[in-house]
Amino acid sequence: MEIFKYMEDYDYEQLVFCHDSVSGLKAIIAIHDTTLGPALGGTRMWTYSTEDEAIIDALRLARGMTYKNAAMGLNLGGGKTVIIGNPKKDKSEELFRAFGRYVQSLGGRYITAEDVGITVDDMEIVKQETDYVVGLRGKSGDPSPVTAYGVYHGMKACAREVYGNESLKGKVIAVQGLGHVGSALCKFLYDEGARLIVTDIFEENVKNVVKEFAAEYVEPDKIYEIKCNIFSPCALGAVINDITIPKLKCDIIAGSANNQLKEPKHGDILMQKGILYAPDYVINGGGVINVAEELTGCYERERALAKVSKIYDKILKVIEISKKENIPTYIAADRMAEERIEKMGKIRSNYIRK
Numbered sequence: 284m285e286i287f288k289y290m291e292d293y294d295y296e297q298l299v300f301c302h303d304s305v306s307g308l309k310a311i312i313a314i315h316d317t318t319l320g321p322a323l324g325g326t327r328m329w330t331y332s333t334e335d336e337a338i339i340d341a342l343r344l345a346r347g348m349t350y351k352n353a354a355m356g357l358n359l360g361g362g363k364t365v366i367i368g369n370p371k372k373d374k375s376e377e378l379f380r381a382f383g384r385y386v387q388s389l390g391g392r393y394i395t396a397e398d399v400g401i402t403v404d405d406m407e408i409v410k411q412e413t414d415y416v417v418g419l420r421g422k423s424g425d426p427s428p429v430t431a432y433g434v435y436h437g438m439k440a441c442a443r444e445v446y447g448n449e450s451l452k453g454k455v456i457a458v459q460g461l462g463h464v465g466s467a468l469c470k471f472l473y474d475e476g477a478r479l480i481v482t483d484i485f486e487e488n489v490k491n492v493v494k495e496f497a498a499e500y501v502e503p504d505k506i507y508e509i510k511c512n513i514f515s516p517c518a519l520g521a522v523i524n525d526i527t528i529p530k531l532k533c534d535i536i537a538g539s540a541n542n543q544l545k546e547p548k549h550g551d552i553l554m555q556k557g558i559l560y561a562p563d564y565v566i567n568g569g570g571v572i573n574v575a576e577e578l579t580g581c582y583e584r585e586r587a588l589a590k591v592s593k594i595y596d597k598i599l600k601v602i603e604i605s606k607k608e609n610i611p612t613y614i615a616a617d618r619m620a621e622e623r624i625e626k627m628g629k630i631r632s633n634y635i636r637k
Contacts, residue, residue, distance in 0.1 A: 284335050293346055298338075299389070303381035309367040310382055311338055313345035314393055315360065318628045321391055322362030323417075323571065324348035325398030326382070326409075328370040341365045343520075343542050348571070351564035353620040354597060357575050358627075362393045370400030379405055383412025391415055396426065396574045399462070399519075417574040422582045426570030427463030429587065433569025433594040434464070434539045435471040437561050438513060440598035441535045445559055446512075452476035455511040457533070459503075460518030461488035464539040464567075468517060469496045482506040483518070513537055521545040523560075528552055537561040550613035554605075562616035565597050 290298065296317060301310040314322045324345060331337040341363050349361025366382065368374075386395055386409065396418035397406050403420050410416045418426055438456075443449040454477050458465055461483040469479055469492050479498035482505070483489050492498050501509060507530040514533040516522045520542030528549060536543070536558060543563045544550050553560045569591040576587040597619075604615035 284338065286338065289342060293342070295342065295345070297392070298342070299385065301382060301385040303378070306375055306377035306381045307368070307373070308378050308381045310364055310385065311341040311367075312362065312364045312385065312389070312393060313341040314362040314389075315342075315345040316349040316624070317360035317392060318624050319353060319360050320358040321394055321415075322348070322360040323352060323357075323394045323396070323575065324361055324363035325396045325418075325570075326364040326366060326401050326406075327398040328366040328368055328374070328400035330369050331365070331367050334367070337365050337367050347541055347564045349624070350617060350620040351568050351571055352575075353623045354565050354616060355568040355572050355575075356623070357571065359394075359571075359575060359578075362395075363398075364393075364395055366400075374405065376408055379408040380412050383409040383416070386415050387413035389415070394578075396570075417577040419577070422577045423573045423584075423587065425463065426573045428467040429573040429591055430464045430539055430567055430570035431467035431471060432588065433572070433591045434468055434515070434517075434537065434566050436592050436595040437566035437598045438472075438515070438535070438537045440595045440602075441513070441537050441559055441561050444599070444602050445534050450475070451513075453478065454513060455480065455509075456513045456515055457481070457506055457509045457511040458492075458498075458515045458517055459483075459506045459522065459538070460516065460540065461485070461492045462517070464570075465515075465517035466492055468515065468539065469498065473497070480506070480509050480511060507531055509533075516540040516543050520563075523549045523553070525549075528556070531556075531558065533558060535559045535561070537566055538563070539567040541567065544613060547613065550611040554611040559602070560612050561598055562601060562613050564620075565601055565616050566594060568594060568597075 297314040299312040344363035352359040394415045439449040457480045473496035481498045482503045507527045510532040513535040516538035524545035573587045601615045605612045
């Protein structure tokens with residue numbers, strides 16, 4: 284791929300390749316924009332099939348974090364790390380300590396946390412080598428349940444728009460992906476009386492959710508065809524695409540996965556089909572709000588949850604912009620985030636550690 288061309292097209296600041304021969308570390312840190320403050324974004328560990336695939340994922344996720352942090356009202360820019368490897372067998376203390384040293388070398392331009400394939404225990408090891416890590420035990424901890432809490436409130440806002448009532452009781456909700464966020468979301472939905480249809484590539488995840496929340500299981504490739512009120516993508520990105528859109532039988536798409544639209548045109552198609560799409564980086568912003576509370580120096584869970592519940596209002600604002608300007612919701616969300624970045628950019632320069 285033409286890396287510098289891609290960075291120029293989407294205005295990235297920095298791409299850092301991290302290698303350590305002893306631990307086998309192969310990581311990519313992408314910093315998109317630090318107009319609002321230091322770049323904050325989690326670390327993902329995944330079995331990428333090619334290096335280009337890993338680079339693209341890091342770049343796309345970092346840009347998404349810029350918009351997410353701006354939309355959440357945080358004084359933080361966007362960044363992301365991907366570690367190439369199998370999270371079930373390639374982890375080691377030396378790998379995470381080597382990664383921590385790379386984070387420390389950036390001098391505070393980038394702050395990391397956990398993401399797909401990474402745990403709080405992993406971040407505790409990273410913390411041994413750098414000050415720039417959040418989501419730690421004894422502080423905000425695992426952000427997954429709080430991310431799910433934000434998605435839950437965003438769903439209720441979507442239901443209010445589509446059905447005239449925010450209640451999810453009796454609604455059929457198809458959840459794709461039952462990891463930490465997806466399973467936590469299922470609990471919120473089950474407690475409100477929603478009917479759950481679920482899928483995941485990992486059998487153990489499925490067993491737990493089916494047992495605890497009376498959910499119905501379908502094969503992974505069948506989830507798109509389920510007739511439901513809400514389709515909730517909570518796995519990896521690009522699941523809304525040319526192949527899946529014709530199969531969808533839902534009124535709302537609202538889930539925690541990042542980069543759900545494979546291409547911008549797919550957001551346009553959803554609008555044409557009358558499917559309300561909750562932009563991913565707005566509805567899944569609860570986790571970053573939660574870990575950002577650590578940066579205040581005094582983490583308070585209740586204060587964080589109160590802020591996360593406001594995702595309900597942010598989704599309603601995106602819908603309002605979309606309707607007023609007759610534009611797809613993904614564009615409305617971008618405008619909301621870009622407006623804040625532009626205004627703050629006039630009074631702040633790129634973040635430099637003092």
